[in-house]
Amino acid sequence: MLNATLSNRNTASQRQMPSAHMLKTMELLACPVGELEAEVERELSENPALRLVEEMRCPECRRRVHSLPCPACMGKMTTENALVFVSPRTSPSSAVTQSEYDESPIDRVQQSITLSEHVLQQVAPLVSATQREIAVYILERLDNRGFLPETPAEVAHYLKVPVADVQLVLEKINQADPVGVAASGVRECLQLQVRALEAEGTAHPLANSILTDHFEILASADIVALARACGQPLAIVKAAVEFIQKRLSPNPARARWTHQDAGDQRFYQPDVLITRDPHRPDGPLLVEVFSAASGWLEVDPELKTMTKEINDPSQKLEWRQHLERAELFVKCMRQRNNAMRLIVTSVVQRQYNFIVGTNADYQPMTRAELAKELKYNESTISRAVADKRVQMPSGRMVRMDQFFDRSLAVRDAVREIVKAEQRALTDDQISLALKQFGYSVARRTVAKYRSMESIQPANMRSRAAARVPA
Ligand SMILES: [Zn+2]
Structure with a gap:
């Protein structure tokens, strides 16, 4: 049916x-x-x-x-x-x-949770009881963009706890979904997200250094100046900026899945919950x-x-x-x-x-x-x-689309490499070239990505090139 x-x-x-x-x-x-x-x-x-x-x-x-x-x-x-x-x-x-x-029943189906509750649910199982209180305090202090207007030292001073404890809790909060919550500002928030994507292997290799070393130029939107500052080809820097604009969110509290009409920041429950039966680990x-x-x-x-x-x-x-x-x-x-x-x-x-x-x-x-x-x-x-x-x-809360197509950034790099090749590179050579982009990808996977991008194998590409005299 x-x-x-x-x-x-x-x-x-x-x-x-x-x-x-x-x-x-x-x-x-x-x-x-x-x-x-x-x-x-x-x-x-x-x-x-x-x-x-x-x-x-x-x-x-x-x-x-x-x-x-x-x-x-x-x-x-x-x-x-x-x-x-x-x-x-x-x-x-x-x-x-x-x-x-x-x-x-209407009241019950209306249930949704706030950003703070949503983050606390993820962080609470990872920390001690004392640290949980620090987490609660930090999450209560978030501004309307989801940033923390206080330094870890100020939080530690106010709560009379070691700074190291505050830093540890803050790190867990930063890494919870939505990644970047409780950052000190936009820049740190984006850096946290890039690092998370790097761990997944899906970040653009230049993104982190652009955010860390050239944030002011990035903010001025001058790509040529940015390419000069990075000492990288314009096309690659352009791709990195696109990655930053498309994949990162400067405002974690307004993640895509907040309730559109509510105006407030209420976060919904997960659509799918995966657990283990406690009686049958x-x-x-x-x-x-x-x-x-x-x-x-x-x-x-x-x-x-x-x-x-x-x-x-x-x-x-x-x-x-x-x-x-x-x-x-x-x-x-x-x-x-x-x-x-x-x-x-x-x-x-x-x-x-x-x-x-x-x-x-x-x-x-x-x-x-x-x-x-x-x-x-x-x-x-x-x-x-x-x-x-x-x-x-x-x-941990993940977007369901994270289960799919995480290869996109790598596939972009494969396309770039093939476009720039002088003679047709084999999958082994492409795999080697990807290392310079920061990606460790096996030859078989390169072959798979290549076919997903409708790029022919090396021998076919060199034959095609031979037919077109330069
Ligand atoms: Zn049944």
Whole structure:
């Protein structure tokens, strides 16, 4: 069903105008969980035929269950090393407390957290109890851009704690998501982000030195002067500046995923939460893909019966329209959740070592590869990945697009090298040349990136060059 709607398998239907059904599913797929909650809330308030049933149901088989994942569907959701399931829970950090039960469902789906809370959740498990108090103080002092207007020495003096402790806590805060929070200003904030990307192997090799040594020239936007100061070719410096502008954010508190309309800085919960079962530390990862509602959505069955019995034609029509719209919404929501689960399952399977290990364990993967594997359109994958956050077992928060295409900067460098080559370089030679850009990339990976950039192998390139006399 989903495949027929979203896949590239069914080319005949693809040529037709996209159905309302498909458009709605795609729209829901693109929403991060916070926006999705708002969407569900709006739909519930506008459509009397739609209702939220506040009981635990399995999103797959819709059986009533005591806990998720549903025991009956567990087999379907287990891969070699992870259990991936759609979860209606809106608060991932703890089981639902009594006070949350007392709130209306609308109040509960509105939950979002502030920047300080968001950072503290990540930092708290990494530090001691005393250091946690330092973290709380620092996070309370942030200005509206997310910067810390005090020096570590001032914080230490005020709290009467060693400066070294403040520095250690500050370092953890700086590295939490969004990277660069609690920096002293724009420059330091950007430097922190470059260092994080360097650790991933995706930073432009010149970016750090531009920020550190030539920040004033960068700010003046004079590329020629900047190239002269760096002693580097204009094209490379231009690429570095583009990298700084596109990949770094001078304002961590206004990261992309803050709530657009709220004006305040409220941060939403992750879209996907990856944890370990505390009772089975060696067991599979538990991967929760959050759905938006605190229960499950259904078309009101009583309203369905009533509509059949109504005699007034215009009223009957109105109720029918409500019912149709509710049915569409329920169906699209189910498809959205199902697509998210399939995509997340595949990502977790491929990136298991990266999730439990370090950045060095990252496996190159593209949206196109995943699309092919799942028989989706690439745009479906892009929508599912856009603006989503994944909380790792360590508590670290990563953007879901960080699981994909991290090779972009390296691929840019490969293109640069091939463009500048006097004679066609082999993949081994390109690999060597990449070292000068600061990238350590194996020959096989070079071959892969080269083909992703539609650059032919060396022997084909030299033959092509031979045909064109210089
Ligand atoms: Zn089930």
